[in-house]
Amino acid sequence: MVLVGLILLAALMIPIVSIVIDSPIGRALARRLEGPEQLPPSLVELAKKVELLESEVDDLHQAVQNLQEENAFFQRLLEENQPRPSLPPPGKP
Numbered sequence: 001m002v003l004v005g006l007i008l009l010a011a012l013m014i015p016i017v018s019i020v021i022d023s024p025i026g027r028a029l030a031r032r033l034e035g036p037e038q039l040p041p042s043l044v045e046l047a048k049k050v051e052l053l054e055s056e057v058d059d060l061h062q063a064v065q066n067l068q069e070e071n072a073f074f075q076r077l078l079e080e081n082q083p084r085p086s087l088p089p090p091g092k093p
Contacts, residue, residue, distance in 0.1 A: 020026050039047075
C-alpha cells in the first residue's frame with residue numbers, strides 16, 4: 001500500500017512541478033538562480049553617452065530659458081512709455 005501511495009504521489013507531483021516551473025514565479029526564480037545579467041561593454045558605453053547627452057540637453061534648456069527671460073526684460077524696457085530726454089535745440093554760435 002505504501003508503494004502505491006509513493007507512485008501516486010510521484011505521478012501527481014509531475015504536473016504540479018511543471019505548472020510551477022512554467023509560472024511567472026518559476027521564471028523569476030530561474031532568473032534569480034542564473035545570476036545578474038551582464039550587459040555588453042558597448043551597451044554600457046552607450047548608456048554613459050546617453051546620460052551625458054541628457055545632461056547637456058538639460059544645460060541647454062536652462063540657457064534657453066535664461067535667454068528668454070532676458071529677452072522679455074529687454075522688451076519690457078523698450079516698450080515703456082517714458083519720456084526720453086531730448087537734446088536742446090542747436091544754439092547760435
